[in-house]
Amino acid sequence: MMKVHWWSCVLGLLCMPAEVILGLGTAFQSPSSISFMRVNSSAEITCSTSLKNPMGLYVYRQFHSEKNIVYLDLMEFSITKNTIYNTFTGRLHVTPAKTVTNDHHGFTFQLSLLGLEDTNLYYCEWLYTDTQFNKRQVASNGTIIIIKEGGPEEQCKNPILDLILICSSIGAFTVILLIFIIVLIMRCKRYKKKFRPAVPPPRPPRPQHICPHHHHPYLVTSVSTDINMDVNMDVR
Structure with missing residues (x-):
């Protein structure tokens, strides 16, 4: 939707210079309002003029590298030759306009099998010669066609x-x-209820260190000898 509105604003602003040309009263185009079309649908553009003897008619699209759509080579408003460009081959049908007044002449262009890439500003440009036999062009107001999927x-x-x-x-x-x-909270609560701290296993008793008894045979013998000697002296 934003893209459609953006196209509407940009294309509408760019149409303003063409409307000044329309005030000359020599070239007209319909419809002049914005048209919203579906993909694969058809749209019609009618180009008309009050020129008495136009030489040819171009239909252009403004925002595209290949701007040309069709060129009609005219002689007294009869198509003597037409050139349809590749992008619109098989999708463009040209007929004399039926809705113009007696002092105007024109053609209706039907664009079929429209795609999203066909969203553009379409305008007509008439070729004619002035009184000094110089070639001139006059463009009509543009028709904005916006294609969308729905x-x-x-x-x-x-x-x-x-x-x-x-x-x-x-x-x-x-x-x-x-x-x-x-679920996570309930599982945490259940885990806390069933939780029992682990009791460490008892440690094995530490071995007691027993100091060995040292015997001194020579010392004992010596002491015993002294005692015996004392005893013997007393006896004497």
């Missing part, structure tokens, strides 16, 4: 459907997140 009703419904889808997705995600948090 019709107006579908385009209006799409934002509502998108909003409902987004809200539903957010709601579903929130519910799933809450369920996950609740």
Whole structure:
């Protein structure tokens, strides 16, 4: 939708200089308003003029590298030769206009099998010779054609459907997140109830260090000898 509005604003502004030329009253084009068309649909543009003896008629598109669409070589408003460019071959049908007045003549161009790339400003340019036999051109006001994938009703419904889808997705995600948090909390509580601290295994008794007894045979013998000697002296 934003792209469509952007195209409408830009193309509308660029049409303003063409409307000044329209005030000359020598070239006209219809429809002059913006048209919203579906993909693969058809659109009609009618180019008319009050020139008495135009030499030819071009139909251009403003915003494209290949601007030419068709050229009609005219003689008293009869097509003696026409050139349709490759992009519109098989998609363009030209007929004499039926809606112009007696003092105007023109042609109707039917563009069929429209695609998104056909969104553009289309305008007509008439060739003629002035009183001094110089070639001149006069362009008519442009017709803006905007192609979009869906019709107006579908385009209006799409934002509502998108909003409902987004809200539903957010709601579903929130519910799933809450369920996950609740399950996680319940599992944590159950784990705390069943949790028992682990008792470390008893340590093995440490071996006692026993100091060995040292015998001194020579010392004992010596002491015993002294005692015996003392005893013997007393006896004597």
